[in-house]
Amino acid sequence: MKKISVIDRILFLITGLLASYQIVDGIADAGTFAITTYTIGFGVLLVASLLIIILGFDILDSPLVVTVSTIIPLSLSLGLVSEYLPKWQTPYLIFAILGFLTIVITRYKSTGKLATILPVATVHGVAGMIIFLLPIIFSLQGKTPGGFALVGIGGALIGIGGLLLTFLKSGKPILPKETILTLLPILFVLMATAFVFGFAAG
């Protein structure tokens, strides 16, 4: 496993600080439900960054990574749905809870490779598309300021990060492991920056 460098640590620290800012101030104008889900999403990002700083990339070997990394897109997409598509809040909440539980159950009671991958791909796919498309469509339609589209960019980056991690965990990485671990801190910091500026604009 690649040793974590000082630069990697600095990038994760910046990610943690951006996530902290977002929890404290960046989501203050949202509704109670959205504040709660955003806090969970950015909170997991913050704690994950701190743990990588402390324990290095070895922590990515943990079987919990796939489950925990699902929380970030799910909770952020829940917050977006609650704020911008409030009629869909309850159905999407049910989808999120069921999806998350399915991932947890299939992770620990493995019922074949397809049964393990399918829920992860579905949940990540739907949540990722919401974070990616909703801000961009709303910005294009003029329902939100143009800068809000940056949240969609953050969503794309989180999707790339999630894909790289999933392939890494599956043992069939699309890029060499070293390259993925070199890209990961950069992706994290860019994603957090896009979210902070995007939410500030929206």
Add this chain to the structure above:
Amino acid sequence: MDKLKTKLRLYLPLIKSLQTILLLVTGLAGYMTARCPVTTAGTMIGLTLSLFLSVSGSTILNMWYDRDIDAKMPRTQKRPLPSGKMDATEALRLGLVISILGVGIAVAMDALYGLIIFGGLFIDVVIYTIWLKRKTAWSIVWGGISGGMPILAGRALGTGTVDWIGIALTLAVLFWIPTHILTFSIRYRKDYKLAGVPTFPSTYGETFTRNTIAISSILAAVIIGIAAYGVGTEWGFLRLMAVLSAGLLSLAIASVVKPSETVNFGLFKYASLYMLSAMILLMF
């Protein structure tokens, strides 16, 4: 000049700079929970100086007294006293002078503040180190109480009294200490065994120790949350504190459910970071 530099290089490891800074920050946070924004630079300088000197003084006195057991542990045997780089009498004099200076400044600033600072130093050096550390694993409770004195002192200096928030903040530090010390004693259990110092892992086993860490982490997180609410910390900062507390609790639970050296080390480091962050958040 070179002689002075050499001396300073020897003195620096005697004060455990990271631990001293963390305790100093708790004291400043205690004061700022009552007086924020800070408008009295003189008081802040006095508070910083007296806390720094008192904490450093007590650490030097502890190092002086524990030099025999430090010499038995690989982790500590390179320290200036057990390695023979520094004379024991010189360390004792230095510790006494710095402690007296620190407590003196504290008393001159405010009698109650000075009394609490003196109490912390007395409990740490006399009750914890000299009396109980080599006799019982429960000595850490007294170590925890002394660790909670800087924040209580800071709060008392700001309010002029010992209020429930000050006591809650002290309890938060007291319950945080086992997370910090017990994870450390699991990591270095062989060292402590060599030195004959009773610890929770050696007395009660690792399972009991990990359960204690988990319970004390929960208590520390809950009490610090209550104290922060009492202080009037803004919702945004409370949310951040809740997130950081959730991280601490997750690691504590992970150390019980799936114990490993990695989780233990992670919890030890995260606990320090958690306390530092919580103190900074209390300042706002």
